[in-house]
Amino acid sequence: MSPAYAYQDEATLLQHFNAVDGNGNGAIDGRELQRALATSGLTFSLQTIALLIRLHSAPGNKSGTLSFTEYKKVHEFLVNAQNSFTHFDKSGTKKLNKREALECLAYAGYGDVDQKAIEHACRAFDPDRSNDLGIDQFIGLFLFLAAARKVFESFDADKSGKITLDLNQFIYASAKTR
């Protein structure tokens, strides 16, 4: 894994953006981003990349690609996620064990989500059942939780903290978290 990702100034980020934009069309698509992150030590499926792009796209942008402004948001997200990961990896194993992951997620704004729910989510992102999460798995989990909250809130118009879904809505909502 690369050392903790650092914040960059605007000019440096623009250079990165242009370098990542392999076909030079002024936007970064999923494959371009996947390739760039892989070289910095973050391996994601194209599906996770698509979620990363979707969560940082402006509301009207359905293109599945990132403008420079959106790319900066992705960069900031990844810096925050990696720095949080490093900070909570108290044992220095480059993995978060269950307790470290819970602490990290509470710090990142998921303290209101019940521990059991988080444990189930952690397990879903730990397919090899190693009981700890590498940085890629952790970011995948983090994106899932962010998407879940966003979809939930879109259904919870009265902010009651409870929603009722029929099967069609449930399928729609689940699809939006992937």
Ligand SMILES: [Ca+2]
């Ligand atoms: Ca491009």
